[in-house]
Amino acid sequence: MTILIRPADPADAPALADALARNRAAMRPWEPRRADAYYTAEEQYARLTAPNSRMWLACHEEDVVGCATLSGIALGPFRSAFLGYWVDAAHTGRGLATRIVAEVCRAAREELGLHRIEAATVLANAASQRVLAKGGFERIGTAPAYLHIDGAWRDHHLYQRILHNDPPPQA
Numbered sequence: 337m338t339i340l341i342r343p344a345d346p347a348d349a350p351a352l353a354d355a356l357a358r359n360r361a362a363m364r365p366w367e368p369r370r371a372d373a374y375y376t377a378e379e380q381y382a383r384l385t386a387p388n389s390r391m392w393l394a395c396h397e398e399d400v401v402g403c404a405t406l407s408g409i410a411l412g413p414f415r416s417a418f419l420g421y422w423v424d425a426a427h428t429g430r431g432l433a434t435r436i437v438a439e440v441c442r443a444a445r446e447e448l449g450l451h452r453i454e455a456a457t458v459l460a461n462a463a464s465q466r467v468l469a470k471g472g473f474e475r476i477g478t479a480p481a482y483l484h485i486d487g488a489w490r491d492h493h494l495y496q497r498i499l500h501n502d503p504p505p506q507a
Contacts, residue, residue, distance in 0.1 A: 337396060339432060341439045344391035348400065349381035352393065355400035355424060356380070362425035365486050366461055390448070394423070394436055401427045404436045406444060406453070415451040415505055417444065421467075428463070437471040445499040452499065456492040458485055465493065473497040 344352070356363075357375040373379050384391060388409045394402030404421035419440060423433045444450040455473060457464040465475075473495040481489035 339394050339396050339401060339427075339435075341392060341394050341402075341436055343443075344384055344393045344403070346381055346384045348393060349384055350377040351395075351398060351400045352380045352384070352403065353377045355403070359422065359425055363422055366422075366458055366464070367486065368484055369487055390443075392436060392440055392443070394427075394432055396427075400424075402432050402436050404440045406440060406448075406450075409448065409450070411449075411505070413505060415449060417448075417450055417453055419453050419455040421464075433464070433467040434470045437467055441471060441497060441499060449505070450499055451501075451505075453497050455495045455497075456482060457495070458490050458492055465495075468495045468497075471497065 353376055360375065383389070383405075386407075389405060389407045390409065391403060391405045393400050401424040402422065404419065406417040406419055409417040419437070421433055421436055421440075423436070441453060444453055453473075455468055456479070457468070459478070474497070475493055476496050477494045478491060479494055480491050482492035482494075483490060
């Protein structure tokens with residue numbers, strides 16, 4: 337099965353909404369509770385066109401089977417962003433999340449000129465922690481009650497990856 341990883345386009349909103357709705361139950365332990373509107377093409381279009389955010393999709397033919405997002409992209413002296421990602425329940429355990437994270441890190445460095453990416457995982461999400469370790473992220477701490485996930489404030493392990501230490505950004 338061939339899976340293509342590529343930058344998302346606003347025209348992907350319906351397929352992304354379908355994938356999120358299809359995986360809603362599987363992602364529940366790792367995601368905030370979301371209103372039904374989140375699972376619509378209109379809401380996904382808004383996410384795909386949001387400023388300070390970029391998204392990549394893993395696609396099998398016309399179906400979205402994974403996604404990674406860099407959000408809170410800050411340029412200037414910070415040059416950093418937050419990484420989030422997920423893989424369709426039918427495609428887990430095959431290295432797809434590792435491939436998506438690698439592509440996002442490459443694009444963050446080469447195309448966006450970012451210096452650092454941060455990610456966080458619920459303490460119990462060992463699979464995601466393995467993905468981050470394979471992707472060159474280092475654990476930098478644990479944050480109590482970091483995010484409201486699946487109906488409660490959850491502690492998270494925090495990770496970062498320094499993409500480069502090249503010359504400083506231009507003013």
